[in-house]
Amino acid sequence: MIADRTIKGLCLKVGPLGENDRLLTLLTHEEGIVRIAVPGARRPKSRLAATSALTFLELLIGGKSTLRRARQIKVIKSFSKLGEKLETLSAAQALSELAMLLVGTNDPQPEILQAVLIHLERLQKEDIKPVEALANCVQACVHLLALGGYGLPIQKCCWTGIDLIPPIGDWTWRCSLIESEGFAIGEITNAEITLNASELALLQRLLKPILPLKQTGELLGPMKVWMKLLRVIELWIETHLNRNINALSMLKKILL
Template sequence: MTSSEYLKGLSLKVSPLGENDRLLTFLSDSEGITRLAIPGARKPKSSLAAAAPLTFLELQVVGKRGLKRVRQMKIIKSFSNLGKQLETLAAAQVLSELCLLLIANNDPQANFLSTVLIHLERLEEISYSHQKDILILANCVQSCAHLLALGGYSLPIQVCSQTGRELVPPIGNWEWRCSFMPDEGFIIGSVPNALIQLNPSELALLQRLLHPDLPRKKNGEIMGPKEVWLKLLSVIEGWTNNHLPYRVRSLKMLKEILTSHQDVDTNK
């Protein structure tokens, strides 16, 4: 008798498998990352053809050994609107790549799926506005910080990696600097050959990203100009490049897209 189970989770990647099937890479709380066969999904009239990337699904899965198969599929939510803007699609792809790098196969991960869904929903809500680039950058940097912390690769933004002293940014002292060394972390002072140097307000902004919500002004706008958020994105890129087994290619793509935009932001 074939065993059956139900899985609820996010489709991260879909690729061809054989002549008519597809291979689904799936994130769920109970299984972590799972790879599943979707029989007949490449046929035009297949009821299982809806397994697109960035779709929240409920699956009936059958099989005991080897590659399990999807028998039934229900779409709970599609994040297809993210594809309407190249910037939000790239930011969402960053989340997908991080999931694949941070979670082992068949390794249950509490809170990971819910965190990813929250950040995808926030990205999907971003519309065209004078703050669009900043919103995308801020959401991407914060989502990376949250996922890295859940995955055991948290940014070491609380303590100087050389002295062990607490990193307390002296707001108002604009001569103060801390240096980011991707292989070590943050060091108080200006260090030669540092990848990036942060002033007090930039470090304070980075530290606030571990909170659930983005830092905002009283008028509701995101704190910090676009240039600062690009700088913090480079911190994330430097950290992941040095500590994860593979580079998160979408980080570079997102940075190139947003750097190429004309500066029309009015957040001052």
């Protein structure tokens, strides 16, 4: 037996466990991904019945190390407003899915948890526009992939090693995504994604802490460009993590 102790974590997923219990999948600072049983949580009058995904929780846990059980649960922060719009909910679910791919059990990666919390807060902003939700999702994926060791190599040509410095204003310049390697200068035959100079420059700016904005405060880049960058993210994840992020596909369908 392990002594009861307190942990904090973001609930990424909630599922049934037996007849009356729930199983929480949490992203924590100390242990990475952990799974905690919540006894009786599916009973209507249970004091633990309010557990849900996309909440930052403090839990008193105990029991066997193979599957610990929650004794008490306190909600520190709820991101329930994300469910009010399909695009923000899909974006948030995409971040949850990606976090679960990047972080393992007994694999503490506090930077990833902090990044997810920051981006969920941004997605929950009042009056967020669909294109802003998409852009936030794309940037969040760029950040999480970099923190998890699968960052997009967007600074040098993957074939020549030449710096990728997009010549803004030259509308003939192109670079192509080679899914297994990165971006190569030029228009490569059979490449699914080809970016012009402005599109690559926008992608490179996503490594910064905040989204690129115009002087007016509006988001830089139209919906069609953000959709293109989302496809870059999808292809990179499919190739390097060998998985599809279902919520990214849902986000595209919602915004099309």
